[in-house]
Amino acid sequence: MANSAMSTTKPPHIALLPSAGMGHLMPYFRLAVMLAKRNCVVTLITAQPTVSAAESDHISSFLRHNPEINHLELQLTPSSQQTDSAPVDPFFLQFDLISQSIHLLGPLLSSSSLPLSAMFVDFGLLAKTAPIAKDLHLPIYAVSTTSVQFLSLMAYAPVLASNLTEFNTASTEIKIPGLPPMAMSSIPPALLDPSHIFTSIIVTNSQALPRAEGILMNTFEWFHESMLSALNKDRVIASLPPILPIGPLEPYHIPQDGDHFYRSWLENQPSESVVYISFGNRTAMSRDQVRELEKGLEKARWRFCWNLKTTKVDKDDHDDVEDILSDIFLKRTKNKGLIIRGWADQQEILAHPAIGGFVSHCGWNSIMEAAWQGVPVLAWPQHGDQKLNAKAVEEAGLGLWERDWDWGLDRIVKGEEIERKIVELMTDEKLRERARKVREEARKAVESGGSSDRVINNVINSVVVPF
Numbered sequence: 001m002a003n004s005a006m007s008t009t010k011p012p013h014i015a016l017l018p019s020a021g022m023g024h025l026m027p028y029f030r031l032a033v034m035l036a037k038r039n040c041v042v043t044l045i046t047a048q049p050t051v052s053a054a055e056s057d058h059i060s061s062f063l064r065h066n067p068e069i070n071h072l073e074l075q076l077t078p079s080s081q082q083t084d085s086a087p088v089d090p091f092f093l094q095f096d097l098i099s100q101s102i103h104l105l106g107p108l109l110s111s112s113s114l115p116l117s118a119m120f121v122d123f124g125l126l127a128k129t130a131p132i133a134k135d136l137h138l139p140i141y142a143v144s145t146t147s148v149q150f151l152s153l154m155a156y157a158p159v160l161a162s163n164l165t166e167f168n169t170a171s172t173e174i175k176i177p178g179l180p181p182m183a184m185s186s187i188p189p190a191l192l193d194p195s196h197i198f199t200s201i202i203v204t205n206s207q208a209l210p211r212a213e214g215i216l217m218n219t220f221e222w223f224h225e226s227m228l229s230a231l232n233k234d235r236v237i238a239s240l241p242p243i244l245p246i247g248p249l250e251p252y253h254i255p256q257d258g259d260h261f262y263r264s265w266l267e268n269q270p271s272e273s274v275v276y277i278s279f280g281n282r283t284a285m286s287r288d289q290v291r292e293l294e295k296g297l298e299k300a301r302w303r304f305c306w307n308l309k310t311t312k313v314d315k316d317d318h319d320d321v322e323d324i325l326s327d328i329f330l331k332r333t334k335n336k337g338l339i340i341r342g343w344a345d346q347q348e349i350l351a352h353p354a355i356g357g358f359v360s361h362c363g364w365n366s367i368m369e370a371a372w373q374g375v376p377v378l379a380w381p382q383h384g385d386q387k388l389n390a391k392a393v394e395e396a397g398l399g400l401w402e403r404d405w406d407w408g409l410d411r412i413v414k415g416e417e418i419e420r421k422i423v424e425l426m427t428d429e430k431l432r433e434r435a436r437k438v439r440e441e442a443r444k445a446v447e448s449g450g451s452s453d454r455v456i457n458n459v460i461n462s463v464v465v466p467f
C-alpha cells in the first residue's frame, strides 16, 4: 500500500540478502513483493551456486515473474573447509560460505545504479554485513525466520555459551530473566556444543544484533503477544533491538506451468477430510519412521496428502515412491491418499478447503502458512528451532504437540501413537475453532492499519530519503 509520506520523498531502495535453504528464501520473495507493492525499489541478492534445486528453480522463476525486482548475484568462492570426513549439514556450510564471500558484497552493492537506502539481511549474516552497511552509511535490519521464542534463545546464546558448565544436559530448564523458562529438552542439543557450526553461527550473529535497527519477523503481534511485550516493552534482553512483527508475510504464489496432479486430487476430496504431512524442504524422514507413519496413516483412516522427503537435499532424492513405501500400504490406501515427491506448492495445498489438518515439523514458514489459513497443526518438531516453534504453536492454540515424541533423530514414533494424534487433530472441534480465530487475527494484522501493516510502514518511512 502506498504511503502518503512517500509523495514528497524518493522511494527507498532496499537490498535483501537471504541465506541458505528455501525456509530462508521464501520469506524474502514475500518480503520483496510486499516492499515493491509499497513503492520501494527492491534488490534481491542471491548466493550462487545454491544448495538445492528448489532454490535455483525458484529464484529464476521469481525473477521472471517479477521483473520490477532487481537482482544481484554473490558468487561464492569454493570452500576450503570441505573435507571428506565429518559430514556437515550442507545448508550450514552454505551459511558459512556466504559469510566467507561477504567481502564481495560491498563492491557488488556499489555496482548498483540506484543508491541504496537500507539493507535487510538474514540473521545468520548480520555479523559480517553490519560493517559493510556501516561503511556505506546504511541502516541495517536483521530478518529472523524463526519464532520469537527461538529468537530470544538465540539472543541469549552468548550467555549460554559462556556458562556451559551451568547449563548442561543435567539442567531441566533455561531461565532467561523476564521470560517464561524454556525446557532443556526443547533446546537444540547442538547449542550446548560450543564447537558446533550451528552454535557458532548463532552466537556470532546474536552478538551483532545490537548493530541492527530492528529485527523483522514473520509473525504478528497477537500470536506472540506476551513474549513481544516482555522483549519490546519491558526490554528484558536489553541488548536486543526492537522486534518488528510484519507477518504473516502474505503468501506469494510462483506461477507454475500446467495442472498439478495434487490440485485435481484435492478437488475430489470432501471438505476438511485430508491431513497434509510435510517436514519442509530440508528434513529427511528415516526409513524406519516412514514405516511407522504408514501404519499410523492407515489406521487413522483419514485421507492424507504426504509430501515425502527422504534426503536432506532435494538433488539427492532419486528413489521412486515404490522404493520407499511398502506395496501393501500403497495398495490399501490407493483411494485415500496422495504421495507427493519433489516440490509442491504448500501454500496452495494448505489453502484448499479439503485440508483439515497439518502434520508439520514446525519450520517457521510452515507455521505462519498454517496460521494464515487457519489449519490446525500437529507439531512434530525434528531439529533446530522446531521444538520452541512447537511451543509457540501450542500457546497460540493453533495446534497440538506431543512432547514425548522428542527430536526426530532420537526416537521412532510408533504407528499407534501417530494414529491417535492424527485422529485427535482431525476431530478436535475446539482446536479447529481456535485455528479459525488465529486465521482471523492473522488477516487483521496485515490489513490496512493492522499491527503488521503499521510496523512495516514505519520501517519504510524510517529509511525513506527526503528529496
Ligand code: UDP
Pocket: 021, 022, 023, 024, 026, 279, 280, 281, 282, 283, 307, 342, 343, 344, 345, 346, 347, 362, 363, 364, 365, 366, 367, 369
Ligand atoms: N515448501 C513448499 N513445498 C515443498 C516444501 C516446502 O512450498 O515441497 C515451502 C513451505 O511452504 C515453506 C518453505 O518451503 O514456505 C519451508 O520452510 P519452513 O520454514 O516451513 O521449513 P524448512 O524447510 O526451513 O525446514
Ligand code: UDP
Pocket: 019, 020, 021, 023, 024, 095, 122, 123, 124, 125, 144, 145, 146, 150, 201, 202, 282, 363, 364, 383, 384, 385
Ligand atoms: N539461523 C538463521 N540464519 C542462518 C542460520 C541459522 O537465521 O543462516 C537461525 C534461524 O533462526 C533458524 C535457526 O537458526 O531458524 C535454526 O536453524 P535451522 O537450520 O535448524 O533451521 P532452518 O534453517 O530450517 O530455519
